[in-house]
Amino acid sequence: MSLSEIPAIQSLQGSKSDPLGLPMHFLEPRWYAVYTCANHEKHVAAEIAARGAEHFLPVYRSVRRWKDRRVTLDLPLFPGYVFVRLPLRDKLRILQVPSVVHFVSFNGLPAALPDDEVEALRSGLGHGLHAEPHPFLTVGRRVRITGGPFAGLEGILKRRKSSARVVVSMHLIQRSIAVDVDVADIAPVL
Numbered sequence: 001m002s003l004s005e006i007p008a009i010q011s012l013q014g015s016k017s018d019p020l021g022l023p024m025h026f027l028e029p030r031w032y033a034v035y036t037c038a039n040h041e042k043h044v045a046a047e048i049a050a051r052g053a054e055h056f057l058p059v060y061r062s063v064r065r066w067k068d069r070r071v072t073l074d075l076p077l078f079p080g081y082v083f084v085r086l087p088l089r090d091k092l093r094i095l096q097v098p099s100v101v102h103f104v105s106f107n108g109l110p111a112a113l114p115d116d117e118v119e120a121l122r123s124g125l126g127h128g129l130h131a132e133p134h135p136f137l138t139v140g141r142r143v144r145i146t147g148g149p150f151a152g153l154e155g156i157l158k159r160r161k162s163s164a165r166v167v168v169s170m171h172l173i174q175r176s177i178a179v180d181v182d183v184a185d186i187a188p189v190l
Contacts, residue, residue, distance in 0.1 A: 025088060026087060026089045027087050027089060029085050029087050030085065030086075030088070030113070030115065031056075031084070031112060031113040031118045032083070032084055032085075032086070032088075032103050032104070032110050032111070032112060033082075033083055033103070033111075033113060033170075033172060033173045034048075034082045034083070034084050034100055034101075034102075034103055035101045035102055036080055036082055036101060037101060040099035041057055041079070041080070041081070041082055042076075043098075043099055044082050044098075044099050044100055045057040045082050047097040047099075048082065048084055048097060051093055051097070053084055053085070053090070053093065054085040054086065055083060055084045055085070056083040056084075056085075056122055057083070058121065058122075058125050058177075059074040059076055060074070060075060060130075060131055060132050061073070061074060061075075062075050062132075077125075077132075077133060078133070078173060078177070081104075081173050083113065085118075088110060104173055111172055113170070117153065120150060120151070120152050120153050121150075121153070121168075123149050124148075124149040124179065126149070129148075129149060129150070129180070130180055131178065131179045132177065133175070134167045134176045134177055136169055136176045140157065140158065140167070141188065142154060142155070142156060142188070142189040143156070143157045143187060143189060144186070144187050144188075144189050145166060145181055145185055145186055146185055146186065147182070147184070147185035148181060148182065148185045150166075150179055150181065151185070154168070154189055155168035155169060155176075155179075156169070157186065158178065164186060165180055165181070166179055166186060
């Protein structure tokens with residue numbers, strides 16, 4: 001390679017990396033799923049918040065009946081997972097949190113979640129709509145939610161009594177939730 005070719009290569013790299021030579025996907029904040037120890041999701045979310053990183057721990061309300069009373073609990077919608085938004089270069093800050101096991105990864109590299117999927121989930125749950133965990137399904141009729149707070153998400157249609165219920169799956173972590181939607185707000189996916 002001649003010296004005249006080096007600036008051309010550097011200019012190509014400059015469009016996809018920073019001055020230190022890191023690829024842009026290491027510098028841009030993205031959503032990642034962090035796997036936690038069992039029943040430590042709330043503790044991990046609090047530790048991540050204390051370290052100044054943006055996180056999302058979706059929860060749902062569940063009424064449990066104990067011997068002497070009924071208790072309302074806020075339980076994780078995706079047991080064992082907390083979502084965190086950060087540049088990949090800062091992942092060590094999260095891995096040092098007690099009870100964090102690892103990032104959900106493929107080929108040794110943490111796998112980024114689609115931003116629009118996480119934002120639609122945050123928006124829908126922020127409107128106070130009812131959601132609960134559901135077993136991950138691979139068969140059934142695929143539908144797209146076309147209206148309401150969960151607009152844009154795809155899932156599997158499941159009927160429950162007189163209301164329509166859509167099971168929305170996060171394929172990366174193989175977890176699902178069931179959300180109630182208006183029948184007019186769903187369309188089949190072709």
